[in-house]
Amino acid sequence: MLGGISAPQVYIVCGYTDMRRSIDGLSAIIKQNYSLEPFSGSLFLFCGKRRDRMKALMWDGDGFLLMYKRLDNGRFQWPRGAEEAQLLSSEQFTWLMQGLSIEQPKAIRRRIPDDII
Numbered sequence: 001m002l003g004g005i006s007a008p009q010v011y012i013v014c015g016y017t018d019m020r021r022s023i024d025g026l027s028a029i030i031k032q033n034y035s036l037e038p039f040s041g042s043l044f045l046f047c048g049k050r051r052d053r054m055k056a057l058m059w060d061g062d063g064f065l066l067m068y069k070r071l072d073n074g075r076f077q078w079p080r081g082a083e084e085a086q087l088l089s090s091e092q093f094t095w096l097m098q099g100l101s102i103e104q105p106k107a108i109r110r111r112i113p114d115d116i117i
Helices: 023-034 089-095
Strands: 010-011 044-046 051-059 065-072 087-089
Touching: 010 089, 023 044, 023 051, 023 065, 023 087, 051 089, 087 089
Parallel strands: 010 044
Antiparallel strands: 010 087, 044 051, 051 065
């Protein structure tokens, strides 16, 4: 959930995105580069080289929402590796919005007990 807006899926577009792009440019990236459907209702997140600004694009049924966030202090921990659109879990989205990396170590590891003592 982002500012009261919920989406069935959240994708992060890894790597750098030209932040001068508008709705048409960002939706073209989604469709042409990643073969995803911009009209699916999913939330697509983009970030530039400075990592202090993010754009989010989502189709809400009758038009696109283009949201822009600029941090006053700090930078987003944006994956810069492979050029891909990665599906985020709700936890990963929360971590990203809090300035944390989307790859967090698990605090408690699940295990199957061998035997009860």
